Amino acid sequence: MNFQKILVPLAGVAIVVLAYRTYDWAGVAAVATGLVMWVLLHFTRMMQVLKRAANRPIGYVDSAVMLNAKLKPGMTLMHVVAMTRALGQLLSPKDTQPEIFRWGDAGESHVTCTFVGGKLTHHELFRPAQDAAPPAP
Structure with missing residues (x-):
């Protein structure tokens, strides 16, 4: 269970009650x-991230390798969208857990990210095989 959805509102109510007991209605107002x-x-940050993401193709990132290097388990989907400046291509069925998104670049490399409850749990980089032989000395 996600305790953050319960604890944050409870903390807000507790702070309001404490402010009332300490400073009366002026404390509640503050x-x-x-x-x-x-x-x-938080709302303004979310809107800015989504406004930037709206101007890019879905599932596109400048460098999938650099994105893979920056990803860490526990990051939120909002943070990943802010880093890529693009919405990910949804690979899982809509409104099911886990959510699987993919971001790819022009070199056909892509990063597949798995989110459970909006938090990154797993990410995997795919790079296409190089067909060209190494240059001769």
Whole structure:
């Protein structure tokens, strides 16, 4: 179970109650203002990431190898979309867990990422075989 979905609202309510007990309604107003600002900052970041991603082809990244090097388990889908500046190509059925996305580059390399609950659990790089023989000395 994702405790973050429960703990964050509970922490917000606890801070509001503490502010009321300490500073009365002026404290509630100050804390509520801070919480609204925090929500607006996250919303603004999400909109900026999606606005940048809207201008690129789905599933395209400049370098799949560099993306693979930057990925770490536990990253959110939003963070990966912000890094690639493109939405991933959905490979799994819609609205099922785990979600599998792919980002590819012009050299036919691609990175396949598996997300469970919006967090990266596994990523794999595929590079096409080089058909050309090494140059002779």
